[in-house]
Amino acid sequence: MASDPMVSINLGNEVDLSKQHDGTPHVFVLHRPSLAGRCSAVTGDFFDAVPEGGDVYILCAVVHDWDDGDAAAVLRRVAQAMSGEARLLIVDNVIPEGSEAHAGKWIDLEMLLMTGGRERTAAEFAALTAAAGLRIERIVPTAVSVSVIEARRFRDGAAEGTARP
């Protein structure tokens, strides 16, 4: 029925609510009971603004969707929302510089064809985050192909200025 709300259960990988539920009058998102009172669903465009006041910001499988210009624009919005103590965790493939096999190299081709995005090396992530006023503190590999890139805002005024164009 057109006026019924949509109930989304278990948001998973690659879920784009805006495409799934265009025209749906209302969307409920079902969370585990343990999240009651501790979880808010917020709508918005990360090119416009990101909620402020978080301790940790997570961009999982997001940065690789975008070319360098758009990826830096998203990161700048996140940097603007972050306090000096907040951390950003980027979960993406970090491509090795050499010719060794890495699952992310195939995904790099997929991103090029599907979104115009790309996978990046550690040096490319360093340049991208620096352009957004963020510095990488460490890169933690995981049991799968993606790594967790931990970044904070630059503390010096000159670099911070690049985060607030």
Ligand SMILES: C[S@@+](CC[C@H](N)C(=O)[O-])C[C@H]1O[C@@H](n2cnc3c(N)ncnc32)[C@H](O)[C@@H]1O
């Ligand atoms: C590849 S999915 C990753 C989803 C999730 N983080 C995961 O790991 O499964 C990219 C997500 O970015 C969201 N997205 C794309 N453009 C956006 C925008 N301008 N503002 C906010 N979210 C956006 C899409 O809706 C999608 O959920």
